[in-house]
Amino acid sequence: MTGTSDPSSIERTTCIVAGGGPAGLVVALLLARAGVDVVVLEKHADFLRDFRGDTVHPSTMSLLGDLGLFEQFDALPQSHIKQVTLPVPGGPGVVMADFSRLKVPHPYVAMVPQWHLLNLLASAGNPEPTYSLRTEHAVTGVVRENGRVIGVDYTSPAGEGRLLADLTIACDGRWSSVRRGLALAAREFPVGFDVWWYRVSTEKHLAESLLPRVSRGRAAIAIPREGYVQVAGLGKKGADKAIRSRGIDAFRQDVATLLPDLADDVHSIASMDDVKLLDVKLNRLRRWHAPGVLCIGDAAHAMSPVGGVGINLAVQDAVATARILGEPLRDGAMRGGGGDRLLARVQRRRTFPTVTIQALQRIMHSRVVMPALDGKDISPPPRLAKLLRRFPRLTALPARIIGIGPRPEKPPPWARRTAEDEVRPV
Secondary structure (H helix, E strand, O other), rough: OOOOOOOOEEEOEEEEEEEHHHHHHHHHHHHHHHHOOOOEEEEOOOOOOOOOOOEEEEHHHHHHHHHOOOOHHHOOOOEEEOOOEEEEEEEEEEEEEHHHOOOOOOEEEEOOOEEEEEEEEHHHOOOOOOOOEOOOOOEEEEEOOOOEEEEEEEEEEEEEEEOOOOOEOOOOOOOOHHHHHHOOOOEEOOOOOEEEEEHHHEOOOOOOOOEEHHHOOOEEEEEEEEOOOEEEEEEOOOHHHHHHHHHHHHHHHHHHHHHHHHHHHHOOOOOOOOEEEEEOOOOOEOOOOEOOEEEEHHHOOOOOOOOOOHHHHHHHHHHHHHHHHHHHHHHHOOOHHHHHHHHHHHHHHHHHHHHHHHHHHHHHHHHHHHHOOOOOOOOOOHHHHHHHHHHHHHHHHHHHHHHOOOOOOOOOHOOOOOOOOOOOOO
């Protein structure tokens, strides 16, 4: 048996989920509702981390409804985006995607601080007797035996430990410790920009948008919250050193120019230490699995923040994973390599939507983001604008791609609940 540490304790479960993000908590909740013993290892003490995606799309809200969680979700602080509009010089903007035209229970994109969503999902797992969430447990590597992953090593406040399982599911993001330990090959796509996250304290109200505000070769997406605005500033990749060398006063002036509504509040950005760089990646593993282990979400395919679709794609990965693997895990069919072919089935199921969304993101990079950063006009071609204004029903197609995805996933019957349902499966 090989691993990365000499653990002081060794335990065993049926399924390990590495990472307590949206994909990890959804797959763990669904597996627990199947009766699978599942342990989530999350390296942080809580979910209160500001610089994350906040978009929850119609497909994810439909899932929450199927799981009996939508009423709780709907009570969270949130705002709704019903259209995506591109600006047109000298005229009204052109609606490119209209979510209100979708025939779904919740035809909009909800903007919700992600920690609220994660707390909701984590709490939903607590009543399940086979569910365990362990915070401050950082996965440090995988444990192998005869070429098969049989668990992980981790560190926690109590020291080093080792957890063994029939299956490990990596949901620990683009910098996944599990993925790194497997040395799986990835296909990388060039990305010409990065994102700088920061917050501006204000009592003013700004309209939400999935598209950047653009001015003089600068771009930013502003996400209003109670008492402040979370801002994702877009700039050319490799510019971080130059941006920081100009200092906080120059940075504040850039923010005031780009977001004039916040010009009186930019002093709340205390220093450049408050500006966090996101190194934007776009890639996907050629193979998402190895014996005893499966990667999903950003661990399998790092997504661009464009369109805010990464969370919802990861959640749909989780639903497909639980539907395909839930009963085999519960019945012991994944032990000793018996279910490895099912891991390949998950990848086959989720490859098409991943490839499609990444292709669309690359188009948005080349047609919208990079031209905006070059100071060019990003308004839609006149013929397209005329077509969409004449036939507004066409805006339902891009809304469906963004809001629902190319291959939406439904939870299996054993995972469904109603808000009043307290019955647990046997």
